[in-house]
Amino acid sequence: MNTPLPSTAGFGRSPRSADRDAFRAARRKAAARALLLALPLLVFLLVTFVAPIASLLGRSVQNHEVRAGMPQLSAALATWNGAGVPDEAVFAALAHDLKEAGENSQLGNIARRMNFYQPEFRSLFFKTARVARSQTPAQWKPALIDLDARWNESETWRLLKRASVSPTPDYLLNAVDARVGPDGSVVAVSADSAVYRAAFQRTVLISATVTVLCLLFGYPVAYLLATLPERQSNRLLLFVIVPFWTSLLVRTTAWYVLLQPSGVINSALLSLGLITHPLPLIFNRTGVLIGMTHVLLPYMILAIYSVMKNVPPVYMRAAKSLGAHPAVAFVRVYIPQTLPGVGAGCFLVFVLALGYYITPALLGGAGDEMISQLIASQTNERLNWGLAGALSCYLVLFTAIFYFIFNRLVGIDRLRFG
Known part of the structure; x- marks a missing residue:
């Protein structure tokens, strides 16, 4: 006698569906708990970071x-x-x-x-x-x-x-040395009054030069740290991290003492007979590049080093075993794997250099004024917050453009530190 199977219509959902719903509910509960834990930090960032920046950028079009x-x-x-x-x-x-x-x-x-x-x-x-x-x-x-x-x-x-x-576009136009003419068209200001476009070009040029110098000096150091035994690498890494424990103002002032005509560097070169008169190392572009490169070099080293540590050395050994010259293997096998770190380091150094203020102000001359100094002048001396906000808008825009360029070139958004 065949016994009919009991119907499952009254028993609700299947066990697999119930487990899936329970898992989703647990994930939602964990996400809500994580959000609550991070909420004080988000509020703090919103009040102390996002809101002031948004207020300053908003002043670029306000005209009250x-x-x-x-x-x-x-x-x-x-x-x-x-x-x-x-x-x-x-x-x-x-x-x-x-x-x-x-x-x-x-x-x-x-x-x-x-x-x-x-x-x-x-x-x-x-x-x-x-x-x-x-x-x-x-x-x-x-x-x-x-x-x-x-x-x-x-x-x-x-x-x-x-x-x-x-709102008005006048501040934004003035920040690129332009204005609205009598007929309503946008015209450039006279050459005698043009200041900001040259300052933007100078800022980008100085930042790019500092980035290249940091890359040239930082890549070999990062490679050395990544290839040395761990004990020796940790000791040398300490020298890279120590500058972060020193105030930026102190480091810049130290270069002020070293680079002046009667400073340590010129005195040493004169005593060795290598020069006959002091070199102009301060209050010019040279002093700015030296000071900014010294301050930003650790960022480049650490960004590249973090990627180099994760490059398996077996790739280089395999390339050499297949007959590749060590230099060819380094260029064609090793360097491509470190490009994400290079891109992240270059972007980090470049963006930080764009907004530098203390080092150019102390070590630079009249022809080395960067946008950050002009923004400080508009806020502290001329009290023109609208123009300062417009200059800041362009600085933020440049940062976004250069991030897009770096990301397309080396894919820094796919970088994983560790």
Whole structure:
């Protein structure tokens, strides 16, 4: 007698499906626990790193000084067609807002913002504000034109209208030595006023030179560390790590002492009779390259060394056993396997060099000013945070472009340290 098999319809899911669901639930629980553990660090990075950078980059398009300090004038200029000189209502709004800005201690910020367009705007604004506080003429337009003929020029009002618009591309254009012309087209500034494009080229050139020097000096050292016995390698590796324990300012100041005309290097060369007069090693490009290469060399060594340690030596022995010359085996077998480390080291050194400030400021001369120094000057001396943000935007953009280039060349995103 055949006994019918019991039906499984009422028993729910199969054991395999239940195990799979339980595994997924466990993974979700583990991921949530890991996220909770990392949440304080993420919040800390967001508050102390991401938010300040985003705020600085956002200032590159913000233009609130004139718009917030002179609201009536901004509203009146929004309806002006840009032809000729505005009517009496715009002049009256200008006088009213200048008077209010002087009383609210905002006139300095507005004048400093307008000096971004023309240096003489500060004196014009303060002179006009004094008249606006002391006089109340029946017609402001003829009174202000009699006060200063620049109020009768359409270019003055065009610049005022540009300054009252936010967001604005003016900072981004100025950061590459360009501006918006009277006809609305983008034009380059005069050669006498062009500063930033040359500074960007100089920054990239110095960074690339330092990267090449670090590669030339760092690759042999990394190879030596990777091929020596572990005990000897660890001892030598200590000398590579020790500079990280010393302040960057101290290391740069040490080079300041060594490289000056009466410093240790020139004194030693003079005493040995190798030179007849001190070499110019400081306050020029040579001093900058020496100081930056010394500081950034450990990054290159460690990046390449971490990859070389994982290259099996059996490959080189196999190439030699097949008849390859040691030099040919090194070039065709060993070096290609270390390219990810070379790419990571070059990218790391290059990006760090792009933003260097202390070393070029102490060891460089007038012709070695890098973008980081110009950003510091705009924030600390000229208080032009908008232009500083624009320069920072281009610096971030350059970093992204060079990362893409390095990644396409050597695939640094596939690098595994260990």
